[in-house]
Amino acid sequence: xxxxxxxxxxxxxxxxxxxxxxxxxxxxxxxxxxxxxxxxxxxxxxxxxxxxxxxxxxxxxxxxxxxxxxxxxxxxxxxxxxxxxxxxxxxxxxxxxxxxxxxxxxxxxxxxxxxxxxxxxxxxxxxxxxxxxxxxxxxxxxxxxxxxxxxxxxxxxxxxxxxxxxxxxxxxxxxxxxxxxxxxxxxxxxxxxxxxxxxxxxxxxxxxxxxxxxxxxxxxxxxxxxxxxxxxxxxxxxxxxxxxxxxxxxxxxxxxxxxxxxxxxxxxxxxxxxxxxxxxxxxxxxxxxxxxxxxxxxxxxxxxxxxxxxxxxxxxxxxxxxxxxxxxxxxxxxxxxxxxxxxxxxxxxxxxxxxxxxxxxxxxxxxxxxxxxxxxxxxxxxxxxxxxxxxxxxxxxxxxxxxxxxxxxxxxx
Amino acid sequence: xxxxxxxxxxxxxxxxxxxxxxxxxxxxxxxxxxxxxxxxxxxxxxxxxxxxxxxxxxxxxxxxxxxxxxxxxxxxxxxxxxxxxxxxxxxxxxxxxxxxxxxxxxxxxxxxxxxxxxxxxxxxxxxxxxxxxxxxxxxxxxxxxxxxxxxxxxxxxxxxxxxxxxxxxxxxxxxxxxxxxxxxxxxxxxxxxxxxxxxxxxxxxxxxxxxxxxxxxxxxxxxxxxxxxxxxxxxxxxxxxxxxxxxxxxxxxxxxxxxxxxxxxxxxxxxxxxxxxxxxxxxxxxxxxxxxxxxxxxxxxxxxxxxxxxxxxxxxxxxxxxxxxxxxxxxxxxxxxxxxxxxxxxxxxxxxxxxxxxxxxxxxxxxxxxxxxxxxxxxxxxxxxxxxxxxxxxxxxxxxxxxxxxxxxxxx
Numbered sequence: 001x002x003x004x005x006x007x008x009x010x011x012x013x014x015x016x017x018x019x020x021x022x023x024x025x026x027x028x029x030x031x032x033x034x035x036x037x038x039x040x041x042x043x044x045x046x047x048x049x050x051x052x053x054x055x056x057x058x059x060x061x062x063x064x065x066x067x068x069x070x071x072x073x074x075x076x077x078x079x080x081x082x083x084x085x086x087x088x089x090x091x092x093x094x095x096x097x098x099x100x101x102x103x104x105x106x107x108x109x110x111x112x113x114x115x116x117x118x119x120x121x122x123x124x125x126x127x128x129x130x131x132x133x134x135x136x137x138x139x140x141x142x143x144x145x146x147x148x149x150x151x152x153x154x155x156x157x158x159x160x161x162x163x164x165x166x167x168x169x170x171x172x173x174x175x176x177x178x179x180x181x182x183x184x185x186x187x188x189x190x191x192x193x194x195x196x197x198x199x200x201x202x203x204x205x206x207x208x209x210x211x212x213x214x215x216x217x218x219x220x221x222x223x224x225x226x227x228x229x230x231x232x233x234x235x236x237x238x239x240x241x242x243x244x245x246x247x248x249x250x251x252x253x254x255x256x257x258x259x260x261x262x263x264x265x266x267x268x269x270x271x272x273x274x275x276x277x278x279x280x281x282x283x284x285x286x287x288x289x290x291x292x293x294x295x296x297x298x299x300x301x302x303x304x305x306x307x308x309x310x311x312x313x314x315x316x317x318x319x320x321x322x323x324x325x326x327x328x329x330x331x332x333x334x335x336x337x338x339x340x341x342x343x344x345x346x347x348x349x350x351x352x353x354x355x356x357x358x359x360x361x362x363x364x365x366x367x368x369x370x371x372x373x374x375x376x377x378x379x380x381x382x383x384x385x386x387x388x389x390x391x392x393x394x395x396x397x398x399x400x401x402x403x404x405x406x407x408x409x410x411x412x413x
Numbered sequence: 414x415x416x417x418x419x420x421x422x423x424x425x426x427x428x429x430x431x432x433x434x435x436x437x438x439x440x441x442x443x444x445x446x447x448x449x450x451x452x453x454x455x456x457x458x459x460x461x462x463x464x465x466x467x468x469x470x471x472x473x474x475x476x477x478x479x480x481x482x483x484x485x486x487x488x489x490x491x492x493x494x495x496x497x498x499x500x501x502x503x504x505x506x507x508x509x510x511x512x513x514x515x516x517x518x519x520x521x522x523x524x525x526x527x528x529x530x531x532x533x534x535x536x537x538x539x540x541x542x543x544x545x546x547x548x549x550x551x552x553x554x555x556x557x558x559x560x561x562x563x564x565x566x567x568x569x570x571x572x573x574x575x576x577x578x579x580x581x582x583x584x585x586x587x588x589x590x591x592x593x594x595x596x597x598x599x600x601x602x603x604x605x606x607x608x609x610x611x612x613x614x615x616x617x618x619x620x621x622x623x624x625x626x627x628x629x630x631x632x633x634x635x636x637x638x639x640x641x642x643x644x645x646x647x648x649x650x651x652x653x654x655x656x657x658x659x660x661x662x663x664x665x666x667x668x669x670x671x672x673x674x675x676x677x678x679x680x681x682x683x684x685x686x687x688x689x690x691x692x693x694x695x696x697x698x699x700x701x702x703x704x705x706x707x708x709x710x711x712x713x714x715x716x717x718x719x720x721x722x723x724x725x726x727x728x729x730x731x732x733x734x735x736x737x738x739x740x741x742x743x744x745x746x747x748x749x750x751x752x753x754x755x756x757x758x759x760x761x762x763x764x765x766x767x768x769x770x771x772x773x774x775x776x777x778x779x780x781x782x783x784x785x786x787x788x789x790x791x792x793x794x795x796x797x798x799x800x801x802x803x804x805x806x807x808x809x810x811x812x813x814x815x816x817x818x819x820x821x822x823x824x825x
Contacts, residue, residue, distance in 0.1 A: 024762045068682055069748065073751055077752070077756065077759075092755075093755045094758060121692045122693065125690070128650070128693070128696035128716075131696075131718060132649075136546075137545055267479035267489075268476060269483070277475060280531035280532065280533075280535045283538045305537065305541050333484070334486075337484065340505075344437060345488065
């Protein structure tokens with residue numbers, strides 16, 4: 001591994017991975033635990049999310065308010081969130097405050113109070129979040145898209161439903177904590193102004209004697225059909241598409257990113273040029289890539305005034321389908337320089353690096369060295385991207401729309 | 414000192430802050446013009462012009478502009494506010510000359526009629542997009558009510574009607590009036606060769622004709638202090654915003670204002686967080702501070718279920734009244750300071766993060782302020798300063814707008 005990247009997996013299965021970044025005073029951490037929403041029992045959807053909010057409301061010797069005050073006094077900007085596989089606790093502040101912050105988070109994840117009287121407020125916030133989602137059309141649409149793009153539980157939203165949230169008891173939450181907040185497969189990634197020896201020692205003391213493994217097996221349900229429409233009275237029709245792609249672990253991953261880059265990497269890319277610049281149909285139009293452990297998707301999104309939405313969808317499908325016909329060297333050169341630049345920008349941000357370290361370790365069990373990523377980017381060619389599109393065609397889309405009226409979608413799209 | 418400045422004969426100013434250890438460079442053309450500088454018939458022109466700047470010049474078509482940015486891997490964008498229009502890019506240091514070339518070129522846009530019509534459609538679609546966002550709709554309403562005839566109440570986007578009516582010639586006239594070199598600052602942060610930057614900018618921009626772009630309508634305002642409930646069936650949650658007069662950019666109290674807003678409204682940890690979010694009464698509750706030339710504002714935002722909206726409104730009033738009467742504690746000040754200092758340090762670790770800070774210190778105060786200067790300014794704020802701030806800019810007499818299902822809310 002490169003000189004500035006360190007890792008150690010403790011006997012309990014927790015991995016500490018760290019990167020020293022020069023010329024910075026901050027340090028960021030990303031702590032992931034195998035406690036994601038894919039493990040939510042069907043009648044208790046949303047429980048992982050509730051739990052991630054509850055663990056910070058008092059832990060170890062600190063009450064909820066004392067804990068928040070302590071972290072504020074450390075100047076720590078922080079967040080809790082839940083993805084499909086993991087609960088994630090992130091924080092960033094001055095490097096000198098990292099270990100004191102981690103000491104608090106050790107209590108948060110290992111010894112949370114999970115008090116009775118905090119469940120209703122946290123549940124109320126979760127219910128408010130669901131209501132607020134209805135007021136946010138692009139986000140609402142994406143929830144619908146994922147429900148159709150992946151089978152349950154991968155297609156489930158971490159928020160749960162009003163029904164399932166209302167059914168959750170504090171005993172459910174405590175049991176879920178005991179079952180899922182376990183060190184095996186957990187990752188603590190740190191980047192910035194860090195001293196490895198002190199960090200390893202400190203983390204060993206805080207987490208070394210933690211034991212146990214969560215059940216991370218998944219039982220898949222059916223995938224709904226590939227068409228969805230939500231009727232809403234909005235000014236702008238929302239359109240989202242997805243199609244299968246290769247996951248992060250696949251050697252073709254970079255070619256998939258290359259394809260997305262040609263479509264959407266900058267303002268000279270195909271979607272922006274053809275759909276926004278030339279026809280003025282959209283303000284927002286883009287493509288992106290999203291990966292899970294064993295599968296992934298290419299996504300496309302556009303927001304269009306209602307009477308232009310059909311044309312927008314037609315052009316989106318046209319451009320996605322056209323990619324396999326050819327890609328120019330100039331397009332690939334632009335993608336390469338953009339990806340290389342993004343890589344450097346990521347090195348400038350301690351929190352971006354902490355997230356990347358955690359993500360690499362979660363999917364690959366190692367950290368990809370800077371030079372390895374750079375070499376893969378530089379090796380992209382038009383032929384590789386076209387070959388990727390041959391092997392994994394951009395078709396058989398899930399199409400989800402939100403607007404006053406559904407759109408015509410070709411049966412073979 | 415890592416700072417450099419240079420002014421061209423035509424009045425264009427260059428400002429640079431060097432960080433030799435940085436891996437990238439950020440560059441911006443900051444034009445001191447925005448919604449507040451528009452005449453009523455020009456509503457939305459600053460923002461529409463911002464778009465048109467990317468649509469081509471004598472040397473470049475719109476596509477060539479975008480190609481030239483993408484060919485150097487630039488992370489680029491632009492924004493328009495009530496008083497500034499900014500075109501910025503971050504690149505690897507070896508590509509800075511190309512980025513200067515493109516930015517300097519597009520700042521003299523051709524404004525071709527054949528590009529104007531399609532881009533007008535994009536602006537209209539952007540307006541439609543924001544019409545679906547309750548936070549934005551509320552912001553526009555509350556600003557308009559708070560500021561009244563004061564020019565800071567002008568809408569950045571304009572309206573569908575004003576944009577539809579706008580002509581290419583009106584935009585060109587606005588451009589000639591506002592985009593004069595003395596009204597533009599070119600700011601660069603990160604790793605760069607200053608002499609090279611000055612040479613390139615002089616070469617590309619030195620020939621721009623000089624001129625003046627005075628700004629009128631600059632002055633403080635207490636705001637309307639009015640209350641409006643806007644019922645709509647469009648959204649499920651109730652969205653409330655309050656605005657209050659706060660220090661302008663010229664005031665040394667702006668550091669205290671920033672800290673005060675953090676104490677009251679930071680999420681998590683502020684007073685509103687503990688009163689409203691922690692018990693689950695509101696989905697969001699925060700306070701921010703925005704300083705403009707001549708006038709500043711505090712914003713207090715609350716989002717939650719209609720059933721708890723009255724209680725939330727009453728709580729906001731009570732918290733503000735209590736702080737007004739008793740100020741904040743020493744502990745609260747220290748906590749807020751810790752958070753703000755930490756955020757400043759982090760932001761400064763990237764050239765892109767320094768660009769606005771350096772630019773606005775120059776544009777507003779004609780000062781060159783490094784990270785340590787900013788940290789020192791925040792460290793210097795005392796409880797006495799906070800009391801002075803509260804006396805001069807009291808937390809009473811807010812302009813409040815509520816938007817959502819409710820027909821009625823009590824003002825108290």
